[in-house]
Amino acid sequence: MVNPAHLDVREAAHAVASGEMSAEELARACLDRISAREDEVRAFEYLDPGYALDQARNLGNGPRLGPLHGVPIGIKDTYDTADMTTAYGSPIYEGNRPHADASAVALCRAAGAVIVGKTVTTEFAYWSPGKTRNPRNLDHTPGGSSSGSAAAVADNMLPLAFGSQTAASVIRPAAFCGVFGYKATRGGIDSRGLLPLAPTLDSPGFFTRALGDISLVRSVLVGDDPDPAPRPDDSPPRVGLVRTVHWDEADPVSRDLVEDSAHRLAGAGAPVSEPVMPDGFQHLAEIQNTIMAFEIARGFAWEYANHRDKLSDTFREIVETGLSTPYDDYVSAITTADRCRAGLAAVMEDYDVLIAPSAVGEAPAETGSTGNPLFSRMWTLMYLPSVHLPTGSGPNGLPVGIQAMGRCHRDSQLVIDAQWMWDRLVSSGTRAA
Amino acid sequence: MVNPAHLDVREAAHAVASGEMSAEELARACLDRISAREDEVRAFEYLDPGYALDQARNLGNGPRLGPLHGVPIGIKDTYDTADMTTAYGSPIYEGNRPHADASAVALCRAAGAVIVGKTVTTEFAYWSPGKTRNPRNLDHTPGGSSSGSAAAVADNMLPLAFGSQTAASVIRPAAFCGVFGYKATRGGIDSRGLLPLAPTLDSPGFFTRALGDISLVRSVLVGDDPDPAPRPDDSPPRVGLVRTVHWDEADPVSRDLVEDSAHRLAGAGAPVSEPVMPDGFQHLAEIQNTIMAFEIARGFAWEYANHRDKLSDTFREIVETGLSTPYDDYVSAITTADRCRAGLAAVMEDYDVLIAPSAVGEAPAETGSTGNPLFSRMWTLMYLPSVHLPTGSGPNGLPVGIQAMGRCHRDSQLVIDAQWMWDRLVSSGTRAA
Numbered sequence: 001m002v003n004p005a006h007l008d009v010r011e012a013a014h015a016v017a018s019g020e021m022s023a024e025e026l027a028r029a030c031l032d033r034i035s036a037r038e039d040e041v042r043a044f045e046y047l048d049p050g051y052a053l054d055q056a057r058n059l060g061n062g063p064r065l066g067p068l069h070g071v072p073i074g075i076k077d078t079y080d081t082a083d084m085t086t087a088y089g090s091p092i093y094e095g096n097r098p099h100a101d102a103s104a105v106a107l108c109r110a111a112g113a114v115i116v117g118k119t120v121t122t123e124f125a126y127w128s129p130g131k132t133r134n135p136r137n138l139d140h141t142p143g144g145s146s147s148g149s150a151a152a153v154a155d156n157m158l159p160l161a162f163g164s165q166t167a168a169s170v171i172r173p174a175a176f177c178g179v180f181g182y183k184a185t186r187g188g189i190d191s192r193g194l195l196p197l198a199p200t201l202d203s204p205g206f207f208t209r210a211l212g213d214i215s216l217v218r219s220v221l222v223g224d225d226p227d228p229a230p231r232p233d234d235s236p237p238r239v240g241l242v243r244t245v246h247w248d249e250a251d252p253v254s255r256d257l258v259e260d261s262a263h264r265l266a267g268a269g270a271p272v273s274e275p276v277m278p279d280g281f282q283h284l285a286e287i288q289n290t291i292m293a294f295e296i297a298r299g300f301a302w303e304y305a306n307h308r309d310k311l312s313d314t315f316r317e318i319v320e321t322g323l324s325t326p327y328d329d330y331v332s333a334i335t336t337a338d339r340c341r342a343g344l345a346a347v348m349e350d351y352d353v354l355i356a357p358s359a360v361g362e363a364p365a366e367t368g369s370t371g372n373p374l375f376s377r378m379w380t381l382m383y384l385p386s387v388h389l390p391t392g393s394g395p396n397g398l399p400v401g402i403q404a405m406g407r408c409h410r411d412s413q414l415v416i417d418a419q420w421m422w423d424r425l426v427s428s429g430t431r432a433a
Numbered sequence: 434m435v436n437p438a439h440l441d442v443r444e445a446a447h448a449v450a451s452g453e454m455s456a457e458e459l460a461r462a463c464l465d466r467i468s469a470r471e472d473e474v475r476a477f478e479y480l481d482p483g484y485a486l487d488q489a490r491n492l493g494n495g496p497r498l499g500p501l502h503g504v505p506i507g508i509k510d511t512y513d514t515a516d517m518t519t520a521y522g523s524p525i526y527e528g529n530r531p532h533a534d535a536s537a538v539a540l541c542r543a544a545g546a547v548i549v550g551k552t553v554t555t556e557f558a559y560w561s562p563g564k565t566r567n568p569r570n571l572d573h574t575p576g577g578s579s580s581g582s583a584a585a586v587a588d589n590m591l592p593l594a595f596g597s598q599t600a601a602s603v604i605r606p607a608a609f610c611g612v613f614g615y616k617a618t619r620g621g622i623d624s625r626g627l628l629p630l631a632p633t634l635d636s637p638g639f640f641t642r643a644l645g646d647i648s649l650v651r652s653v654l655v656g657d658d659p660d661p662a663p664r665p666d667d668s669p670p671r672v673g674l675v676r677t678v679h680w681d682e683a684d685p686v687s688r689d690l691v692e693d694s695a696h697r698l699a700g701a702g703a704p705v706s707e708p709v710m711p712d713g714f715q716h717l718a719e720i721q722n723t724i725m726a727f728e729i730a731r732g733f734a735w736e737y738a739n740h741r742d743k744l745s746d747t748f749r750e751i752v753e754t755g756l757s758t759p760y761d762d763y764v765s766a767i768t769t770a771d772r773c774r775a776g777l778a779a780v781m782e783d784y785d786v787l788i789a790p791s792a793v794g795e796a797p798a799e800t801g802s803t804g805n806p807l808f809s810r811m812w813t814l815m816y817l818p819s820v821h822l823p824t825g826s827g828p829n830g831l832p833v834g835i836q837a838m839g840r841c842h843r844d845s846q847l848v849i850d851a852q853w854m855w856d857r858l859v860s861s862g863t864r865a866a
Contacts, residue, residue, distance in 0.1 A: 082735070099529050106735035187633055187767075190731035196625045222731065224760045298623035298655065302515070302539035327657045331842045334620075342775060409764045 004029035008210035009071055009159045009217065016070030023070030027056035027114050030072045034116075034157045040138055041155050042131040043148040045077040046084045047117035055114045067220055069112030074152045074161030077118040078125050078145075079105055080193035088195050089121040089130055089145075092307045102193025104162060104204060104221060111220040119148025119161055122370060124300070125169055125197045128312040129370050134176060136398050140363040143173030144370030146207070150177040153207040160217065162206045166197040166292060168359070168376030170205035171403055174388035176363035176371060178399025179207045182214045182415075185408045186383035189221050198295035200334065201288065201380050211422055214387070214415045228412050230419060236270035237352035237417040243274070244356060245282040246374055251361025253394040254375075258357055261391065261402050261425055265355075268424040275351060278343025280336050284378035287333045291381070294330040297322025337381050344382055345408070353417040354405045358388045362398040375403070385411040387418045391425045437462035441643035442504055442592045442650065449503035456503030460489035460547050463505045467549075467590045473571055474588050475564040476581040478510040479517045480550035488547045500653055502545030507585045507594035510551040511558050511578075512538055513626035521628050522554040522563055522578075525740045535626025537595060537637060537654060544653040552581025552594055555803060557733070558602055558630045561745040562803050567609060569831050573796040576606030577803030579640070583610040586640040587832075593650065595639045599630040599725060601792070601809030603638035604836055607821035609796035609804060611832025612640045615647045615848075618841045619816035622654050631728035633767065634721065634813050644855055647820070647848045661845050663852060669703035670785035670850040676707070677789060678715040679807055684794030686827040687808075691790055694824065694835050694858055698788075701857040708784060711776025713769050717811035720766045724814070727763040730755025770814050777815055778841070786850040787838045791821045795831040808836070818844040820851045824858045 004026050007015060015021045031049045038044060052072065059070055080086050080098035087093040101109065109115065120130035122145040132147035134140040135155035142151045146163025150173030153161050163170045165183045174181020183205035191204050206217060219226035231237065241262045247255065266272040297304075297319045303311060304319050311319070348354075357375045364371050379386055385408070390401040404421060406414025437459050440448060448454050464482045471477060485505065492503050513519050513531035520526040534542065542548060553563035555578040565580040567573040568588035575584045579596025583606030586594050596603045598616045607614020616638035624637050639650060652659035664670065674695045680688065699705040730737075730752045736744060737752050744752070781787075790808045797804050812819055818841070823834040837854060839847025 093532060096532050098532075099526060101735045103732050103734045106738055107731065110734060110738045190728060190734075191632065192629045192732040193735075199624065200620055222760050222763075223756075223758075295623060298540065299536050299625040301536045301543060301623075302534045302626075305539055305543045323656075325656075327655050330655075334842055409767055 005033040005156050007159060009068070009208055009213035010210065012071050012159050013068060017064060023056040023059045023114065024053060026070055027052055027072050027116070030116060030158055033155070037135070037155055037157065041133055041135045041151050043119055043152040043155070043157060045087060045118045045120050045130070045148065052114055052116045059112060059114065064112065066111030067216055067226060068108055070114065071112070071160065072114045072116045072158055073108060074116055074119045074149055074158045075105055076146050076149050076161070076163050077121045078164060078195040079162060081105055081115065081118065084115070084118050086118065089123040089125065090310065092303055092310045098193065100193060103190040104194065107221055116158060119152055121145050122147065123312050123315055125164060125166060125195060126296070126315055126318060127370065128314050129367065133367060134363050136178060139367070140365050140398060141176060141367055141370050143176035143363060145169040146173050147370065150174055150179060150181065150207050153209060154179045160206060160208055160213065162204065164191070164194055164202060164204050165376065165380055166201045167288065167380060168373030170207070171376045171386055171388045172359050172371060172373060174207055174390070175358040175399065175401055178390045179209055180211055180214070180390065181205065181207050181388040183380070183386045185385045185411055188385065188409055188411060196299055198292040198299070200291050200295060203380065211415065211419050215412060218411060224412050228416055231416050236268065237420055238350065239265050239270045239272045240275040240351040240354040241272060242277065242354050242356045244375070244378065246285065249360060249374060250357045253400055254357040254359065254361050257392060257400055258355060258402055261355060264425060265421055275347045278340050278347065280340045281378065284337065284340060284381050285374060287336055288377040288381040290325060290329060290333040291337070293318050293322035294325045295322070297325070341382055348407050352406065353414065353421070356403050356405070358401055358403040362394040362396050362400055379403070379405060383408050385414045387414060389418060389422055389425070438466040438589050440592060442501070442641055442646035443643065445504050445592050446501060450497060456489040456492045456547065457486060459503055460485055460505050460549070463549060463591055466588070470568070470588055470590065474566055474568045474584050476552055476585040476588070476590060478520060478551045478553050478563070478581065485547055485549045492545060492547065497545065499544030500649055500659060501541055503547065504545065504593065505547045505549045505591055506541060507549055507552045507582055507591045508538055509579050509582050509594070509596050510554045511597060511628040512595060514538055514548065514551065517548070517551050519551065522556040522558065523743065525736055525743045531626065533626060536623040537627065540654055549591060552585055554578050555580065556745050556748055558597060558599060558628060559729070559748055559751060560803065561747050562800065566800060567796050567831070569611060572800070573798050573831060574609060574800055574803050576609035576796060578602035579606050580803065583607055583612060583614065583640050586642060587612045593639060593641055593646065595637065597627055597635060597637050598809065598813055599634045600721065600813060601806030604809045604819055604821045605792050605804060605806060607640055607823070608791035608832065608834055611823045612642055613644055613647065613823065614638065614640050614821040616813070616819045618818045618844055621818065621842055621844060629732055631725040631732070633724050633728060636813065644848065644852050648845060651844060657845050661849055664849050669701065670853055671783065672698050672703045672705045673708040673784040673787040674705060675710065675787050675789045677808070677811065679718065682793060682807060683790045686833055687790040687792065687794050690825060690833055691788060691835055694788060697858060698854055708780045711773050711780065713773045714811065717770065717773060717814050718807060720769055721810040721814040723758060723762060723766040724770070726751050726755035727758045728755070730758070774815055781840050785839065786847065786854070789836050789838070791834055791836040795827040795829050795833055812836070812838060816841050818847045820847060822851060822855055822858065
C-alpha cells in the first residue's frame, strides 16, 4: 500500500471520503513524515501535532464538510490563523495571534481541511530567508518567500500548502523544490488576512504534487469547476515562447529546457511562435521593483516607525528606497505597467498559453538568500495566472521546469492547457517528483 | 478669535507650528466640541479624551514631526489601531485590539497627528447603519459607511477624518453631511490594515472642511506635492457632464445642481460637453453589485462559518448572494469592468474632469438606512479619484453638491481642477459648511 503521505490532494480526499482511511490516519501519516524530516528541512514555523490530530478526529466524527474533507494542508505564516500564531517571518510579530482566519484558510477549513501548521516565510515575504532548507539537497535554498510551503509539499509532508507571490515567491520555490506551483490571476483569489507586501502585485497561490489538484482547490476558493474537461488531444493550445530581455541571464539549463519544451510541444502539434511583446515590456522587471519599494515603504509605516531595530537591513533598505522614490516615478511605473498589460492582453488574443523560464536555473548552493526572482518579476506585474511545471532536473540533480501563463481570470483554462503540455513533456505520468 | 475647533487642517497645523496655540489647546478645543455634541451626533465608536490629550502633550514636548503636527484626526473603525479597539462595526470584533496601526494611521502619526478616536462605521462598511446621526438634522441619516467620520468633520469636532469607499461610502456621507469628501484612485493610497470589503473596489479616502487640505494629507500618505500650483484663471479645465442612465432616479435638486454647475462653469469659460460613455457603462452599477457580493462572500468566510448569528440579516444576505453567484458571472463582470475602464481612459483624453451627481438627493429622513449608493457605484468600479464638492443646500435645508472625478493616479490634478470649479461655483470662499 502506498504511504498515505504520498497521496495528492484528490487522492487523499477520495481515500477519506470512501472510508479507505480515516482523516486521523491520513493526518498521522503526514505528521510521521514531518517528524522524520523536520529537523533537517525546517519547513514549519508553527506546528502542534496533537492539535492537528484533534482537528482530524473531529472531522472523522462529523459529516463530510466539502471537497477537502480530511486533507492535511499547510499555510504560509503570512496568512492569519485564529488558532495558531502568525508572525509574518518577523520578530516584531512573535506570538501574534490574529482574531480571525484569513479567508483562504477559512474557506479550506469550511471544506474540511485539517490545518496542520504554519510554514516558514521570509521576513514579511520579502528577501531575508527563514530557516527552511531545500529537501532535495539541504545545502541549497528552497527559494522564497513561500519557502516552507514549497519544501513541505516537495518532501511529502503535506499534499497542499499555501503561498503568495509579489515578485517570484510561488514560482521560484516551486521550481527549486520541484513541485507544481500555482499563482492566481492578481485579484482572482481573495486575500483578506494575507499580509500585504505590495498590493499592486500580491497574489495568493499554492503548491501541489498533482496538476489537477489546482482545479479542486480553486473550486473551494472561488467556486470554479473542480473537474474541468481536458483539452482534446487533437486541439493543442497555441503556445507563445517568451525569452524576455533577460534570456542571457538564465543558466543554460533553463534556456535549454524552455527551448526543448517549445520544440517538443511543436512536435506534438501545438502551434508555437515567439510573440512580439508590447513596448515597455523590457523594463518591467525594473518597474516591478520601483512599485514594490514604493508600496512597501507605505505599507510598513508602522513597523518602520516603531520597530526599526527589528527589521533586517535588507527590509529597512527597501523601505528607505521606497521612501526616497518620488511619487511621480511611482505613477509613471504604474502607468507603464497598465499600458503593457493592455498590450499583452492584445497579444494573448493569438495565444492560449505563454511559456518562459521559471527561474535562472537550479536552486543555488546557499541558504543565505532565496535566489534570483528575476524571471517572475515582469509576469507578476502583468497579473497573469502562472503555473510552474516541474518537468526535469539539472546538472546538479536539482529540479528545474518551465513556467506556463494564461489569460487573466482564465486560470482554469491555464490549468487545462498546462495539463495538455505536461502530458506531452513528461511521459511518465502526471505526478511531480 | 476663531474657535480652534473650526480650523481646517492647514490652519490647525499652522497654528501649532507657529506657536499660536499648543497641540494640547487645539486637541482640547476639539474635545470640548465633541463633548458638547457627541450625545446627539454619536460619531465615535471609541473615544478616550484623556489619551488624546496625552498624545497632544507628548507632541508639544517634542520636535515637529511633520505636516500634521498637532492636528487632531479621526479614524473610521475599519482601520486598525494598535492603541484603540477596532471593531469594524460588528459585535464579532467587540474589544478587538489589533497588533499594529493601519498604514494610513501610522503615516499620519509619524507626521504628528493626534489620533482622537475611532469613528462609527456601518457593519463591515456595508449597509447596516451604526448609531451616528446627521449633524445638520439629527432625524436624517449621515450616509454611510463612513458615517462617523463625515459627521465629525461636518460638526466641527475634527478637521480631518478617514473613511473608505467600496460603493459610495465616502462620497455619499460627504454629500449628506456637507463636507469635502475625497476617494483616492483605487490602489493609490496604501490600505494595509484597512478592513477589506470587496478588494476590487475598496479605496481609502477622507473628509475635510477645506479642499486644499486634500493635497496636504496626500503628501503625508504618498509623498505627493502638498501645495500644487493652482490652475491659472485663464486655463479652465475641460469638463464632462455625465448624467448616467440613472439620471431619472436622481431627485430634482441633484439634477438641477449638476446642470446648473455645468452651466456656470461654461459661463466661466470652461469647455463643457457630455462625453459618450463606453459600451457597457450603463450596466456598471449592477456589475458593481455582482463583484461586491462575490468578493464579500469569500472575504468574510470566517465570519460566515463561525459567527453567522452575529451578522445582520443584510450582511448574511449579501454573503449568500455572493456564494450563489456563479464564478463565470463574476469573471464576466470583472471583464466588462476592465473593458469599460479602458474605454473610459480613452474618453478622459478629451476631459480633465467629469462632474456627476454625488447622491440621489439630500439625506433622507431616516436612520435605519444610509441612503441609496447608486450614484457612486459605477465610478468606484472605474477606479477614478473622486471629490465631493458641497456646493449648496436642498429644499429641506440639508447639504447637496456635485461629484468631480479625474484621471486615475492624477489625484493631485483633480484637486487642482476641483478648486478651479469650486472658486467659480461657490463665491463665498473655499470653506464648506
